[in-house]
Amino acid sequence: MPTPAFPTLTDATPAALCVLASGSSGNCSVLLRRSERGVRGTLIDAGLSPRRTRRLLAQRGTPLRSIDEILLTHLDSDHFHAGWMRELDRGVGDLRATLLVHERHAKRLASIATPPQRTEYFDDTIHISGARVDAALLSHDQLGVAAFRFDFDGGENASLGFATDVGRPTDELVTRLHGVSTLAIESNYCPVLQRESPRPGFLKARIMGGSGHLSNEQCARTVKRIVPRERVVLLHLSRQCNTPERASAAHLGEHYETTVTDQHRSTGWIPISAALGAAPPLPAPLMLETLPLFGERQRSDRSCR
Numbered sequence: 001m002p003t004p005a006f007p008t009l010t011d012a013t014p015a016a017l018c019v020l021a022s023g024s025s026g027n028c029s030v031l032l033r034r035s036e037r038g039v040r041g042t043l044i045d046a047g048l049s050p051r052r053t054r055r056l057l058a059q060r061g062t063p064l065r066s067i068d069e070i071l072l073t074h075l076d077s078d079h080f081h082a083g084w085m086r087e088l089d090r091g092v093g094d095l096r097a098t099l100l101v102h103e104r105h106a107k108r109l110a111s112i113a114t115p116p117q118r119t120e121y122f123d124d125t126i127h128i129s130g131a132r133v134d135a136a137l138l139s140h141d142q143l144g145v146a147a148f149r150f151d152f153d154g155g156e157n158a159s160l161g162f163a164t165d166v167g168r169p170t171d172e173l174v175t176r177l178h179g180v181s182t183l184a185i186e187s188n189y190c191p192v193l194q195r196e197s198p199r200p201g202f203l204k205a206r207i208m209g210g211s212g213h214l215s216n217e218q219c220a221r222t223v224k225r226i227v228p229r230e231r232v233v234l235l236h237l238s239r240q241c242n243t244p245e246r247a248s249a250a251h252l253g254e255h256y257e258t259t260v261t262d263q264h265r266s267t268g269w270i271p272i273s274a275a276l277g278a279a280p281p282l283p284a285p286l287m288l289e290t291l292p293l294f295g296e297r298q299r300s301d302r303s304c305r
């Protein structure tokens, strides 16, 4: 397979996203953007082994030395492969990245192994080369999950929203990600396939109970309220309880382009463009925040299916 060209980043397209893999067996995306230090990169989640990540990055023409940080949404094993704890101190080829972890996940990280020397904890706002990142902690199992909004330097209103494993759509999620150029969001399951599946009842309840995952319909309704300007990237499809056709059908006829991600096949480079025109008006609140942020504890399961 020929090496896909490293994306050309310009004022009009200051950043690009490639989802290397997405699903219950491992999630990892690479985000490249322009900065004063040249093209810099971030891994969003590191749920693949360091070896596989290195191979996929090479296939996408991305030099390891361009990756400055690994930014984690949460620490479930499909979002953070324990092999990185060792490898980050040792160095993976040319990779010398800082691990960025939400402060609420600090104890969980320490329970896996001694955190790498270059570990930093964030609460709400992070500054990385070429972008400002605003994080929101949303409901997912006991410790919650971080969703991110990236606003890129120099590209007018060029922005990316990234939300996976969100328990349910909330006003905070909509408000934080509202009007982004590109929105990457999970579309985990079809409720019909979920109910009909042979999965145990506790697992179905966890996934559908408001602190697990978004269904295709919940995803589409949330996207409608966020109003992404150009593109939607559908993340974390369940192998057992979803299909690409069902996930994308919920977005038919909408104004944005849709990319469906895959567990075993990387996407191409998805351009993140400067947005033209005024931001769309914020929708009326749903008032879902009146629900508790973290749902009742379901049975522990370190991979989120």
Ligand SMILES: [Zn+2]
Pocket: 023, 024, 027, 076, 078, 079, 165, 236, 303, 304, 305
């Ligand atoms: Zn997950």
